[in-house]
Amino acid sequence: MSKRRIYWLLQIIGWTLLIMFEYVPYALEFGFDLGTFYTAIANILLGIGLTHAYRLVIRKWNWSSLPLPRLALRVLYSVLFLGLVMTLVNQPLDRKVLAENLLNQPLIFWGYYSTWCKNLLAWILSYTVYHYVEQTRLAGYEKIMLRMSMREAESKVLRSQLNPHFTFNALNSIRALVFEDPAKAQISITQLSNILRNSLLADRRKTVDLQEELKTVVDYLELEKVRYEDRLNYSIATNPQAVYWQVPPMMLQTLVENGIKHGVSKEMGGGFVNITSEIEDDILFVTIRNSGNLESTESTNSESGGVGLKNTAERLSILYGKGASFRIFQETERTVCSEVRIPTLSDNAIMIGEND
CATH class of the missing domain: 3.30.565.10 (Histidine kinase-like ATPase, C-terminal domain)
Structure with missing residues (x-):
């Protein structure tokens, strides 16, 4: 299986399991609701879309080649930004469904925000570490090939x-x-x-x-x-x-x-x-x-x-x-x-x- 297929398979399975882990207990307790189900599906698609956008950014600007402190700072900003997007999308939707439960919780925004940031941090950190290791491995391979080419050139000079x-x-x-x-x-x-x-x-x-x-x-x-x-x-x-x-x-x-x-x-x-x-x-x-x-x-x-x-x-x-x-x-x-x-x-x- 190609890396691209593995990536999309993990994306779909990962986000589906994460969202269903919260939706299934809710459905068992309060009963199946079509609107809530659609919200869960929307969250799966939104999570896949946002994290895929992060993947495109990290590859386009080659973040994995940056020094670790600069890379860590970008990862932190990405987590905070994507967590904010997920929170701003989900809190209004949940207020319609759980209006009575959320009215008396003034800090519910920060609860949502911290939860989404933790979920996104796990994904972004996993992907960034993998990409960083892969980039380091490829860079090492290129150095080896360059060294081999230099040695071959040296060898030809010595023979001549x-x-x-x-x-x-x-x-x-x-x-x-x-x-x-x-x-x-x-x-x-x-x-x-x-x-x-x-x-x-x-x-x-x-x-x-x-x-x-x-x-x-x-x-x-x-x-x-x-x-x-x-x-x-x-x-x-x-x-x-x-x-x-x-x-x-x-x-x-x-x-x-x-x-x-x-x-x-x-x-x-x-x-x-x-x-x-x-x-x-x-x-x-x-x-x-x-x-x-x-x-x-x-x-x-x-x-x-x-x-x-x-x-x-x-x-x-x-x-x-x-x-x-x-x-x-x-x-x-x-x-x-x-x-x-x-x-x-x-x-x-x-x-x-x-x-x-």
Whole structure:
């Protein structure tokens, strides 16, 4: 049943019960009178009409969005005004029916007035509280949707900042291969093409399968091996159950790039990059170890490294909430470790997707 039907049903039933609660005892005591019955029906219609007019006013001027003190003042004025209307209509009608009983009661007006005000207060207060709670709930929902839209916009900005870093070095490496090893140059161009395609798609996709992300990482590492040759060694070990786990696109590539740029490239004899992924308690743990010294390279404070690492943490927070985390630390004297913790997709990420 719709809210509109429920509203009218409650209006009719509520006012009918209220008026009949007074009319039935009167009819049982003094006998059925057609004029009194018509008066009861008129009161039902008048009560419905006045309270519905109040409903139109509160919705038109959006009283429920007002601060509570101002709203309470308007409710009080409404009760006093509507109670006065009901009293002015009913007292003359009742004087015709109960003239002898009312003649000797000079304060009967205030008795009528207080009774109608109490009845109307119950209705108006109930409706206003419901409308206020409903308005607050809708406002909260709109804030959530706005926050989701802002997070999605932030996420797109962060993803766009990750794209340019690898391109220049890769092009320089391929240029060197064109005359020395054309076949290898063709393979490298294909690998760069794959990376660029995934980079472009990263702006349209919030997450990708881990195995797809690792393919991008492999393409990137192979391009870097063109530059560093035997100075770069890498290995990737993946839990088969983790290959379809959803991860942010180009995130691991950024961390690997950071490790090579600020770690391996600064080692005189070259270095290594090792990537492992495991699932524990429905959480994906991706660990990237690379040669280097975190403090001496200051990768977390440098412009390129700082932006990439900061973006990694922010992207994880936007997509997965507090369940995700990222940290980078000096694991051993010559080994830097980047650790990513990724849960399953949060409701926030799903809601963002539904509002694209």
